[in-house]
Amino acid sequence: MHIVVCIKQVPDSAQIRVHPVTNTIMRQGVPTIINPYDLFALEEALRVRDRFGGKVTVLTMGPPMAEDSLRKALGYGVDAAVLLTDRAFAGSDTLATSFALATAIEKLHQEDPVHIVFTGKQTIDGDTAQVGPGIAQRLKLQQLTYVSAIRDVDSAGKSITVERRAEGGTQVLKTTLPCLITMLEGTNTLRRGSMDDVFRAVRSEVRTWSARDAGVEDITKCGLRGSPTVVKKVFAPQPRMEKAQQIDALGKSPAEIADETINMLFTASNQLGDDILKLTEAI
Amino acid sequence: MAEKFDVIVVGAGMAGNAAAYTLAKAGVNVLQIERGEYAGSKNVQGGILYAQAVEALIPEFRESAPLERHIIEQRIWVLNDKSYIGTHFRSDNFNEERPNRYTLVRAQFDKWLNGEVKKAGATVITETTVLELLKDETGKVNGVRCDRENGEVRADCVILCDGVNALVGSRSGVRKEINSKEVALAVKEMHFLPRDVINERFNIQESEGVVIEILGTVTEGMLGTGFIYTNGESLSVGIGVIVSDLMKNRINPSTLLEKMKSHPSVAPLLKGSEVKEYSAHLLPEGGYDSVPELSGNGWMVCGDSAHLLNAIHREGSNMALTSGRLAAETYLELRDKGQPINAENLKKYNQKLENSFVLKDLKKYRRMPHIMLENKQFVTMYPDLLAGAAETLLRVDGVDKKTKEKKITKDFRSARGIFGLVGDAFKLVRAWR
Ligand SMILES: Cc1cc2nc3c(=O)[nH]c(=O)nc-3n(C[C@H](O)[C@H](O)[C@H](O)COP(=O)(O)OP(=O)(O)OC[C@H]3O[C@@H](n4cnc5c(N)ncnc54)[C@H](O)[C@@H]3O)c2cc1C
Ligand SMILES: Cc1cc2nc3c(=O)[nH]c(=O)nc-3n(C[C@H](O)[C@H](O)[C@H](O)COP(=O)(O)OP(=O)(O)OC[C@H]3O[C@@H](n4cnc5c(N)ncnc54)[C@H](O)[C@@H]3O)c2cc1C
Numbered sequence: 001m002h003i004v005v006c007i008k009q010v011p012d013s014a015q016i017r018v019h020p021v022t023n024t025i026m027r028q029g030v031p032t033i034i035n036p037y038d039l040f041a042l043e044e045a046l047r048v049r050d051r052f053g054g055k056v057t058v059l060t061m062g063p064p065m066a067e068d069s070l071r072k073a074l075g076y077g078v079d080a081a082v083l084l085t086d087r088a089f090a091g092s093d094t095l096a097t098s099f100a101l102a103t104a105i106e107k108l109h110q111e112d113p114v115h116i117v118f119t120g121k122q123t124i125d126g127d128t129a130q131v132g133p134g135i136a137q138r139l140k141l142q143q144l145t146y147v148s149a150i151r152d153v154d155s156a157g158k159s160i161t162v163e164r165r166a167e168g169g170t171q172v173l174k175t176t177l178p179c180l181i182t183m184l185e186g187t188n189t190l191r192r193g194s195m196d197d198v199f200r201a202v203r204s205e206v207r208t209w210s211a212r213d214a215g216v217e218d219i220t221k222c223g224l225r226g227s228p229t230v231v232k233k234v235f236a237p238q239p240r241m242e243k244a245q246q247i248d249a250l251g252k253s254p255a256e257i258a259d260e261t262i263n264m265l266f267t268a269s270n271q272l273g274d275d276i277l278k279l280t281e282a283i
Numbered sequence: 284m285a286e287k288f289d290v291i292v293v294g295a296g297m298a299g300n301a302a303a304y305t306l307a308k309a310g311v312n313v314l315q316i317e318r319g320e321y322a323g324s325k326n327v328q329g330g331i332l333y334a335q336a337v338e339a340l341i342p343e344f345r346e347s348a349p350l351e352r353h354i355i356e357q358r359i360w361v362l363n364d365k366s367y368i369g370t371h372f373r374s375d376n377f378n379e380e381r382p383n384r385y386t387l388v389r390a391q392f393d394k395w396l397n398g399e400v401k402k403a404g405a406t407v408i409t410e411t412t413v414l415e416l417l418k419d420e421t422g423k424v425n426g427v428r429c430d431r432e433n434g435e436v437r438a439d440c441v442i443l444c445d446g447v448n449a450l451v452g453s454r455s456g457v458r459k460e461i462n463s464k465e466v467a468l469a470v471k472e473m474h475f476l477p478r479d480v481i482n483e484r485f486n487i488q489e490s491e492g493v494v495i496e497i498l499g500t501v502t503e504g505m506l507g508t509g510f511i512y513t514n515g516e517s518l519s520v521g522i523g524v525i526v527s528d529l530m531k532n533r534i535n536p537s538t539l540l541e542k543m544k545s546h547p548s549v550a551p552l553l554k555g556s557e558v559k560e561y562s563a564h565l566l567p568e569g570g571y572d573s574v575p576e577l578s579g580n581g582w583m584v585c586g587d588s589a590h591l592l593n594a595i596h597r598e599g600s601n602m603a604l605t606s607g608r609l610a611a612e613t614y615l616e617l618r619d620k621g622q623p624i625n626a627e628n629l630k631k632y633n634q635k636l637e638n639s640f641v642l643k644d645l646k647k648y649r650r651m652p653h654i655m656l657e658n659k660q661f662v663t664m665y666p667d668l669l670a671g672a673a674e675t676l677l678r679v680d681g682v683d684k685k686t687k688e689k690k691i692t693k694d695f696r697s698a699r700g701i702f703g704l705v706g707d708a709f710k711l712v713r714a715w716r
Contacts, residue, residue, distance in 0.1 A: 198410075199286060199406075
C-alpha cells in the first residue's frame, strides 16, 4: 500500500512578533515548523503502514528550505520525501496549491499506485481547511474529513473504515480506496524515531520537483496566476459571541437531559423565569 | 550493527560547532549530536561575539553570519539604589573594516554556524540527547549512547561540548558534578524596540552597538552582574548571580532582574519596549580551579562543559570556539602521525589550552572567584560609598571642598576601617594579578 502525506511548513505562530510601531507581522528570524495538525496525519499514516504494510511518502510544496520539514518527517520513520519547489508556485492560494499537490500526487501514483492521501485538518497560518478537499476533488478521491482514527484497511477488498467526528458524536464510515483523509488534531501521539530513522533522515535523498518535474502542463494554473483569491483587507475581527455551551448526553435519560437543558437556560438568563411566570398568569 | 564514525562531537553550541567544523573540513568522518530541535534552539547567550575566535575558523564569516551590531562603546556601571557611577569607553577606532566585537542572537548564529558544519561534510543529528560515554574492555571511550531506540554509536574519539551542565561527563564517571558555588544562574529578556529608538537612546548610528555591564546593589549583596546589550532591533537585558548565593538568600533571579529594570538609570532605556523572550541559563564561573580533567582515554572536553569561561571579561563564546578548534586540531595531529587516540596522546590538547589565552587568562584571575565570594563588601558597601562620594563632590551647596573631602574619607573609614580598606585594595590587586 502506498500512502502519501501532505505536510506544510509554517511559521511557528508562537514566536511571531508584531512590530510595536508598524503593527505588521515580523517574519524575519521566526523559526518554521511542520504544521502541527499535519503531525497527526503523519502518525496515522505511519500506523496504517505498520499495521497493513506498504510505504509512506511525504510531500510538501514550498520554498527550498521546506526540505527541513521533509527531513524531519523522515526522522519519524517516513520512507520517502518529495519537495515541490518552483518560482512558478509562489503566491499560490488554496486553488493553486491543491492543483499543484494533486498533479504531483498523480505523478507519484503513476510510479507506485497511491491508496490513501492524508492531509491535516487545516493549517495554522492559512487556516482554510480547503487544500485537502481540493486535492480529493481533482483526483476524484473519496473524501473523509475530520477523521479521528483509522479502524481498518482492506487493501485486497479496497476499502477503508474510519471514525469521524461529527456534530454530537462519532460516525463510523466505510468507503472505497483510493481516498483522501483530513486528520483531526489530538487523535494520536507522534512517535519518536529510532537512531536508524535519524540517520536515514540526514542521508536520504529528498526528491526535488519543479512544476515541470511534477507533470504540470498548464503553468497558468499555478502560483499567483492560478490564484483567484484576492486579499482585499486584513483586520482584527470583533470578538465573537460567547462560546456555545454543551451538555454531556452520554448515558443520560431524556428527562435528565431536558432538566439539564432547562437548568442551563434559566441560569443563562435571569429574565426568563419572570417572563414565563407572566405568560402563565396571562393564560 | 551500531554506526561507526571517526569522531563524535556532543553538542552544537560554539564549542561543538568549532570542533565539528574543523574536523569535517579536514575530511574526518564526524558525527555531531545535538539534543535541541536545531543548533541554537537551546542557547541563551546575551551575547557578545569576539571576532578573532570565529575568524580562526572561517576568515570571511562577516559576509554570511547573522550579526546584530558591532560594539563601539563599553560602559561599566556601579549601581546603588538611586545612582550609578561608572566609566564609558567609546572610540571611532572600533568602526573598522573588520570589527572586533559584535552583539548577536545565539539562536540565529548557532544555526548559521551549524549550517557551515553541515556544508563542510559533517553528519549532524538533532533532537537526540547523548546519555553517556561507551567504553571498551580496556576502559577506552569508544562511542556514546543516545536516548533513542538502537541508540549506540561508535567512534575512535568523543569530544564533549555539551555545555555547562556537563552531564555526559559526570554520568560517565570521567568528572565530578558541577557545584553550586561554581555556577551562576543568569536570566535574560529580549526587549524589542525599533532600530531608530535604540540608536537615539544609546547615542549611536546604523549598526553601531553599546554594551553596559552592571554591578552593585542590584544583586542584593550576592555575587553577580547585570548587562544590557544592543541588538539590531532589541536589547538583551539580564542579570546573573552565583547559584549558592541565590540558594542561601532564597531569592529568585527574576526578582533581581525586575529590580534592575526599574532602576532610575535603566528604566528609561527600556521604556515602551515589548518583551518577547525570557530565558534562564547557567554560566560556569568557578574559574581555573574549577576546570576539570580536560581529556582522557578517547575523549576531550571543551567550552562551558570544561568550565572555560572568564567571568570578569564575560568571555565564554571565544573560549568555547577556541577550545573546540584546538581539540579538533589535536585529533588531526594524532591522525596525521598515525598515533593512537589514548589518554597520553590527548594530553596535547591540555598543552594547547595552557599555551593559549584560554587557560592563561583563567589562571591570571584564578583567585578572583574565591575572593569575590568571601568579600561581599565589593558589591554591597562600595557602590554606596562611591556614589556618595561622587554626589558629595558634585553637589554645590556652599560647603568648601576640603570639608567635603574630609567627609568622604570619614565615610569610607567608618564603613570599612582603615585596615579593611587597605585589605580590600590588596585583595583586588592580588585577584587581578
Ligand atoms: C485569504 C488568503 C490569503 C492568502 N494570501 C496569500 C499571500 O498573500 N501570499 C501567499 O503566498 N499565499 C497566500 N495565501 C495562500 C495560503 O497561505 C496557503 O499557502 C495555501 O492556500 C494553503 O492553504 P492553507 O494554508 O489554508 O491550507 P489548509 O487548506 O488549511 O491545509 C489543509 C492541509 O493541506 C495540506 N497542505 C496545505 N498546504 C500545503 C502545501 N503547501 N504543501 C503540502 N501540503 C499542504 C496540509 O496537510 C494541511 O494540513 C492566501 C490564502 C488565503 C485563503
Ligand atoms: C545569559 C548569558 C550571557 C552570556 N553572554 C556572553 C557574552 O556576552 N559573551 C561571551 O563570549 N559569552 C557569553 N556567555 C557565555 C557563552 O554563552 C558560553 O560560554 C558559550 O555558549 C559556551 O559554548 P559551549 O558550546 O561550550 O556551550 P553551549 O553553547 O551551551 O552549547 C552546548 C550545546 O550542547 C547541547 N547539549 C547539551 N547536552 C547535550 C547532550 N547530552 N546531548 C546532546 N547535546 C547536548 C546543548 O543543547 C547546546 O546546544 C553568556 C552566557 C549566558 C548564559
